[in-house]
Amino acid sequence: MSDNPYIPHSKEEIQEMLTELGVNSLDELYKDVPSRLDSKLDIPEASDEFSLRRKLKHLSEMNASLEDYAVFRGAGAYKHLIPAAVNSIASRGEFLTAYTPYQAEVSQGTLQMLFEFQTMITELTGMDIANSSMYDGASATAEAALMAARITKKEDVLVASSLHPEYIEVLKTYCFGADLNVIPVKYSAVSGNLDIEDLKEKISDNTATLILGYPNFFGIVEHLYKIKELLPKKTLLTTVVNPVALGLLEAPGKLGADIVVGEGQPLGNPMNLGGPGLGLFATREKYIRKTPGRLIGQTKDLDGKTGYAMILQTREQHIRREKATSNICSNHSFNALLASIYMSLMGKNGIKEIAIRCLKKSHYLYEKLLKIEGISPVFDGPFFHEFVLRINKDKSVEEINEKLLEEKILGPLPLKRFFPNMEDCALFCTTEAVTNDDITFLAGKLEEIL
Amino acid sequence: MSDNPYIPHSKEEIQEMLTELGVNSLDELYKDVPSRLDSKLDIPEASDEFSLRRKLKHLSEMNASLEDYAVFRGAGAYKHLIPAAVNSIASRGEFLTAYTPYQAEVSQGTLQMLFEFQTMITELTGMDIANSSMYDGASATAEAALMAARITKKEDVLVASSLHPEYIEVLKTYCFGADLNVIPVKYSAVSGNLDIEDLKEKISDNTATLILGYPNFFGIVEHLYKIKELLPKKTLLTTVVNPVALGLLEAPGKLGADIVVGEGQPLGNPMNLGGPGLGLFATREKYIRKTPGRLIGQTKDLDGKTGYAMILQTREQHIRREKATSNICSNHSFNALLASIYMSLMGKNGIKEIAIRCLKKSHYLYEKLLKIEGISPVFDGPFFHEFVLRINKDKSVEEINEKLLEEKILGPLPLKRFFPNMEDCALFCTTEAVTNDDITFLAGKLEEIL
Amino acid sequence: MTIFEKSRKDRVGYSLPDEKLPEIEIEEIIPKELIRSKELSLPECSETEVVRHYSNLSKKNFSVDTGFYPLGSCTMKYNPRINENIASLPGFTELHPYQPEETFKGALELMYDLKKLLCEITGMKTFTLQPAAGAHGELTGMLIIKKYFRSKGEKRNKVIIPDSAHGTNPASAKMAGFEVVEIKSNDSGIVDLEDFKKQIDEDVAGIMLTNPNTLGLFEKDICKITEIAHEKGALMYYDGANLNAIMGKVKPGDMGFDIIHLNLHKTFSTPHGMGGPGSGPVGVAEFLKDYLPVPIVDLDNKKGYYLKWNLNNSIGRVRSFFGNFNVLVKAYSYILMMGKEGLRLASEMAVLNANYLRKKLSTIIPTAFPGLCKHEVVFDGSVLVDDYNIKTIDLAKRLLDYNVHPPTIYFPLIVSEALMIEPPETESKENIDNYVSIIKEILDEARNDPEKLKKAPYTTPVRRLDEVTASRSPVVSYRQEIEG
Amino acid sequence: MTIFEKSRKDRVGYSLPDEKLPEIEIEEIIPKELIRSKELSLPECSETEVVRHYSNLSKKNFSVDTGFYPLGSCTMKYNPRINENIASLPGFTELHPYQPEETFKGALELMYDLKKLLCEITGMKTFTLQPAAGAHGELTGMLIIKKYFRSKGEKRNKVIIPDSAHGTNPASAKMAGFEVVEIKSNDSGIVDLEDFKKQIDEDVAGIMLTNPNTLGLFEKDICKITEIAHEKGALMYYDGANLNAIMGKVKPGDMGFDIIHLNLHKTFSTPHGMGGPGSGPVGVAEFLKDYLPVPIVDLDNKKGYYLKWNLNNSIGRVRSFFGNFNVLVKAYSYILMMGKEGLRLASEMAVLNANYLRKKLSTIIPTAFPGLCKHEVVFDGSVLVDDYNIKTIDLAKRLLDYNVHPPTIYFPLIVSEALMIEPPETESKENIDNYVSIIKEILDEARNDPEKLKKAPYTTPVRRLDEVTASRSPVVSYRQEIEG
Numbered sequence A, B: 001m002s003d004n005p006y007i008p009h010s011k012e013e014i015q016e017m018l019t020e021l022g023v024n025s026l027d028e029l030y031k032d033v034p035s036r037l038d039s040k041l042d043i044p045e046a047s048d049e050f051s052l053r054r055k056l057k058h059l060s061e062m063n064a065s066l067e068d069y070a071v072f073r074g075a076g077a078y079k080h081l082i083p084a085a086v087n088s089i090a091s092r093g094e095f096l097t098a099y100t101p102y103q104a105e106v107s108q109g110t111l112q113m114l115f116e117f118q119t120m121i122t123e124l125t126g127m128d129i130a131n132s133s134m135y136d137g138a139s140a141t142a143e144a145a146l147m148a149a150r151i152t153k154k155e156d157v158l159v160a161s162s163l164h165p166e167y168i169e170v171l172k173t174y175c176f177g178a179d180l181n182v183i184p185v186k187y188s189a190v191s192g193n194l195d196i197e198d199l200k201e202k203i204s205d206n207t208a209t210l211i212l213g214y215p216n217f218f219g220i221v222e223h224l225y226k227i228k229e230l231l232p233k234k235t236l237l238t239t240v241v242n243p244v245a246l247g248l249l250e251a252p253g254k255l256g257a258d259i260v261v262g263e264g265q266p267l268g269n270p271m272n273l274g275g276p277g278l279g280l281f282a283t284r285e286k287y288i289r290k291t292p293g294r295l296i297g298q299t300k301d302l303d304g305k306t307g308y309a310m311i312l313q314t315r316e317q318h319i320r321r322e323k324a325t326s327n328i329c330s331n332h333s334f335n336a337l338l339a340s341i342y343m344s345l346m347g348k349n350g351i352k353e354i355a356i357r358c359l360k361k362s363h364y365l366y367e368k369l370l371k372i373e374g375i376s377p378v379f380d381g382p383f384f385h386e387f388v389l390r391i392n393k394d395k396s397v398e399e400i401n402e403k404l405l406e407e408k409i410l411g412p413l414p415l416k417r418f419f420p421n422m423e424d425c426a427l428f429c430t431t432e433a434v435t436n437d438d439i440t441f442l443a444g445k446l447e448e449i450l
Numbered sequence C, D: 001m002t003i004f005e006k007s008r009k010d011r012v013g014y015s016l017p018d019e020k021l022p023e024i025e026i027e028e029i030i031p032k033e034l035i036r037s038k039e040l041s042l043p044e045c046s047e048t049e050v051v052r053h054y055s056n057l058s059k060k061n062f063s064v065d066t067g068f069y070p071l072g073s074c075t076m077k078y079n080p081r082i083n084e085n086i087a088s089l090p091g092f093t094e095l096h097p098y099q100p101e102e103t104f105k106g107a108l109e110l111m112y113d114l115k116k117l118l119c120e121i122t123g124m125k126t127f128t129l130q131p132a133a134g135a136h137g138e139l140t141g142m143l144i145i146k147k148y149f150r151s152k153g154e155k156r157n158k159v160i161i162p163d164s165a166h167g168t169n170p171a172s173a174k175m176a177g178f179e180v181v182e183i184k185s186n187d188s189g190i191v192d193l194e195d196f197k198k199q200i201d202e203d204v205a206g207i208m209l210t211n212p213n214t215l216g217l218f219e220k221d222i223c224k225i226t227e228i229a230h231e232k233g234a235l236m237y238y239d240g241a242n243l244n245a246i247m248g249k250v251k252p253g254d255m256g257f258d259i260i261h262l263n264l265h266k267t268f269s270t271p272h273g274m275g276g277p278g279s280g281p282v283g284v285a286e287f288l289k290d291y292l293p294v295p296i297v298d299l300d301n302k303k304g305y306y307l308k309w310n311l312n313n314s315i316g317r318v319r320s321f322f323g324n325f326n327v328l329v330k331a332y333s334y335i336l337m338m339g340k341e342g343l344r345l346a347s348e349m350a351v352l353n354a355n356y357l358r359k360k361l362s363t364i365i366p367t368a369f370p371g372l373c374k375h376e377v378v379f380d381g382s383v384l385v386d387d388y389n390i391k392t393i394d395l396a397k398r399l400l401d402y403n404v405h406p407p408t409i410y411f412p413l414i415v416s417e418a419l420m421i422e423p424p425e426t427e428s429k430e431n432i433d434n435y436v437s438i439i440k441e442i443l444d445e446a447r448n449d450p451e452k453l454k455k456a457p458y459t460t461p462v463r464r465l466d467e468v469t470a471s472r473s474p475v476v477s478y479r480q481e482i483e484g
């Protein structure tokens, strides 16, 4: 019958099965479908894996793979060095082709891995608990707002304008659904930090949470503890983190954060054009029953042996339905696995070392670029591995980037895309994946272009 | 101590271990080494995996990867289509990082796989038994000669001059060791088949075996059964096969072969610049105790459950030492795995289909090329998927190939490399991996060049 | 043993380029209070131990690659290796979402083409590829409905959902601010048309249906339902989780649905990855196309493939960047590989498998509803309680000892002791026969010794787990475990 | 269940390009008698079943990736993942051995550089990378010796080999036509110098030594031995299987060896792949360089890296093409990654591990010979028979139940009930501690219930296998199994 390598049925078997069913044709199995709905597919004929690969490889080569590029662009997706072992173990079929660990006894691999992942995230964020993943940083941020509103029973969500613009957009979309108000808080044009005065103005009795990046979109590290002090007691502080930065920065949990969300992609996940990401979600223990997403807990089996299982499922949609803490069902467990293997390999020293390299390299680049005529600083707040510069020249950032691309350099992000008032500004990023030589080369090239 | 990711010892642990040993330094562990032997290594400093990969990727890019080439060259190494599943499962750590299955109870994966591999090889070759692999086709051929000499207690090894020239070289090397005489038998200048008259002349009372390719180096299919009839009763017929051809050709076991060896690379193994190959070795049941290499047998465990184990180890070097049937210890099990997965996926119909495609495409190409002026046939014997043509032009085969390379075509093998008297001849090969378009393109291009 | 217990001081599992770092004092850059005060206690392991840890963990998982996994509502079909291979090409994985559009035209073409294929398969006008999973797609769809009525100035606040629906449906409707109205299933397991007519009014913004529904039954009145809904001005939402039953046979668009989400990780064979990432594209009818999240991948005669940012009524983004691109590549690859006959055949064989299993198993456990099913079938496990003195969970746990995966259990909620079995088209007749024999064997066992089943499984990496205590006093991190 | 039993008629696990094949009648091309007369009975399975079959088979294997594997003489060190990654680059795997030399200059450079690194590590003048494994290297070396004396017109026909040597040594010498003369090990486990002096004469072509030898002991008289041998005109052959003990510490070349083989799959961490492929490069001193197999990778000022075909006294090829290139890439990658400190450290830690294990375990099982060992240690298991009423094999089999791999057993042959343990540098102190405790636990068990051990293992995929019957009436294919 089929010459499809994934469908095992032979003609004879189909006949045997139909006979068992007492029907004469496959069509009879669809007799409950109104015949006027019958339809045909107008898509290409079946392919074979070799022609298919050739075609898709060709498509892939129409893209500029950044594998061999020096990447000076971050803004929410980061090129880091990923040890070969990460993908090599993660791609084992037992990880790749298992589903949500509904049957805990035959899912201990998944469950223990996620339990360890949760632990690592609490460690990085300094929070009490973490869930086993959300879709991405942006949707995790939006879910944090919803949780804060649920907890505080308030409707205003303050968000720093210096949060990643796409996260703000997603937040607005979710808040449109939940009928919450999204209120932007300015950033200081001088430091790039949150504008404290504006914050004070925006805070009200109805403030459920303040959401801000740590570091923020401009790479700037916010003074969380100072901000926390300004918030009303009931208002939750939500920080959106880059987990790699937490190798060096104080854990937000120690600085007053009530919810920590973030994008886990920098932890061992390839960029993949931005998806899948890995939504991180951590909070205080007291909010555990309000938390969205899957939680893995440690327990014992009948013989008293330690094991792991999904817990507090009564929070979730499959049990609580419309009263669930979120609608999330599938999450990004596989990305959590990549992150876990990455964190296990890099470990305590490695993550710190990466953070230090990111920081030092970016500051080195910053200093170097500022020496070039026509390049000037924009903010004076402390930054981690991203920073904004103004390029006051007759060439636009885009034009400059075009030239850089020819040299296999992905230059800084032109900011006017998100901040029309920052037309001549660009957001640079430096990770450990760019070499010192890359930095020198970029600086030289920019000097040449400008 | 170490910042090496593969060596776990910390300074403290090293100290603890030294203390346990009651010694003060690592050097003391080498005190049995005469101090005048102390030496230093003058090799580069340690690298990291990212710099290393960059460097080696660069090296790899200095080679013309044939991934996107149309390959019309075979001659012992063949580009076939390999399903993605082959490598994807084979690379599992339990296959890659296990050793020879000395402890059968925890090596059933290896053992059953090899048992199945042996079965598949007997199926293809039509022989009673097959071993679990040799290094490559050439060394398997040499081992066949040694086995034949052991069995027959004779010292002359006849070998068809139309056998792969490198195999003949290897055979000579091994026979130099074993003090056997290698006697070439001519091929017919007309048909490319074995020269029967010459064979008759060379056969003697002292002939241990006749070795010939099936198909031979020129792609020509030998009339095995006729040849077998000519051999003295005690003389063994050894055929060197391309396993893919056996999808279509009669199994040599049915045509009188006593030993069948060959190169298993065409079965799911990448070319890898020619190594590792996969030595195939099959023979009659009565010679099982004379066979070199590892044999896996089926047996039962204490509970009566079917299991597999290495058998007849008394043939092998680790027990029989200088009286062993061969010195082989490590073999090419992993390549046998690749071949097994490949054969399992392709199965009965797939292997046959591949053989048919090889044959039809090569004959199609043959006909097409003969229409080009200046190209003429060399042999008229029946061929499988390789054939020789004479190119009677002012351009050498090398020059033509250079032009083809520019078009991402690996042209035919210039034969003068191995057969000085065939200066203007070239050996073409066509597998299912070249498309009909490739064939048309090649023909057009050749027409253009010539 | 956890990876934390395997950790030893100063061990490393990584290597980094040996570079002289710029001499910069961190304290001069970052205020002291913002520098980490306590050492990170992440594990310290050699690569060897990490590889062993995760390799051994993986061995404790059941997976499609290791066995029969007929989990209902999840379409646990085999995930072809070629898709993984293709999706890992560096020209797909090493792309930055903000690299210039001209440098990922191949990715854009892929997404555009995938969108078009999904349109053809479902009969919808256009698709967004942004949503990360089914539930995310539902939320997207619900927000579109909300926005649609907002922009029409209508204040519809209710969404009708059958009692058999998946939990994400009501949860998603709720997240979009709707009130959920549950409608009954009738004796045949499909929407009770009378109840539906009663519930539907001008406050209803949308109706969420799964078809075939979660009982594996085709809503044969579907055309009637959409007609009524549309008459009342409500929109029809299609939960595409069960599309595997009908590819090449029926199109949701033809049934009258206005919005639909797909689960690429089900129907289109992208691996489940222990629960994700998936992908939940949302398709809409023509009149809703401006409501989709931005950006949309589009094709222009001059520009070629491009990202379109301006949609008049867009609900906005539902996530960052463009979607789970890596998953999209696999789904695209799958569709092209299968082709039109392949997809149709997949659905037919999935339905054949389910009916075959239904027929064979129903002699011992009755189905929840009689008659034909589509790609999955739900059994009523009451008989287990009544005749065998065990519960569905005991049967499920005992199946683990036989190295096959249990059905989805206790769902849909309207079937008592439910067993929901979905044997996808990639499973063979003998795998189904084998499954049925195992269940028979277990029930024989139950007759003799029900207590044994209540303590199953016996041969799994751990025995039955105490999930109740685990939820009562949760320990969700190793830190908590050691700090108590 | 074998893959053959899973096969079903007409099932396919592959897809091929849909091409119109040229219309050619096969019978017109190939004589009828040469066309296959009986259908191939290879399995017919879907990709799903094939993936499951092999995935599940793999789970029945013990491997370095899943546990501690201190198999003596095998150097089961961890195989870094990066090496696999690099070796699978298409610019390495997709090379035809006969593509023009100019199109694989990168491969040539790699091989040349590897050769140079091996020279430096071993103190030899040059290397051939052709041999496929250790034994293959030995044969190559023996043939070089044979050819060397042939060309000198000498008729030396004996090779001296210690009684402790690996079986491949005598087997290889024999394959090269030599008569094997065994020399005794003395009370300290090393070559008995007196016996050696007695045996060596002008008929001796070569002496094969392993150093450290297979007892894990350094042949401290090595310089004396090579001196005597050379005085008698014999050549010294070094079996490099145990090089892992001495990298960066001592060089075989400095010890006076003339020929040496290495096992890249041991010392240089290329994975063992269930028994191969390995790689056994052979290095020689200056005066033997023209005896190596051709071609040799060389460097020329003008031509750059190239293949050299003309060596005056070459023994000829020992295999087709250039060597196990894929394995060479991994070894090269490994050496560069480790660097000079790394290799030295590897040896030091391997030796530290072995001595530590020796110290801890020798309180319960005495070592075969006293004192320092190098990277491995051999225990005399007689005590198991005498005090515990079990044999070495029983202990070994019981270890399997503890999820660790047993030592190499019953080798070297000169130690009764030998247990040969090699805990490579990639193994941690706690893994060794754990191993020792397990052995202690098992011996406690043995004291109480030796019978239990004789039936071990209990928890493995199969129990102890009947290997005797299996060899007596061999069934080596499934065909034989079904045809009887």
Ligand SMILES: Cc1ncc(COP(=O)(O)O)c(C=O)c1O
Pocket (backbone or CB within 6 Å): A328, A329, A330, C073, C074, C133, C134, C135, C136, C166, C168, C169, C210, C214, C239, C241, C242, C263, C278, C280
């Ligand atoms: C019927 C149905 N709808 C929706 C979903 C939710 O899909 P996802 O897990 O991708 O969010 C599921 C998942 O199991 C489902 O079965």
Ligand SMILES: Cc1ncc(COP(=O)(O)O)c(C=O)c1O
Pocket (backbone or CB within 6 Å): B328, B329, B330, D073, D074, D133, D134, D135, D136, D166, D168, D169, D210, D214, D239, D241, D242, D263, D278, D280
């Ligand atoms: C000491 C010694 N020499 C030689 C060999 C043979 O090496 P190979 O298996 O690579 O042929 C071995 C293999 O175990 C060995 O241990």
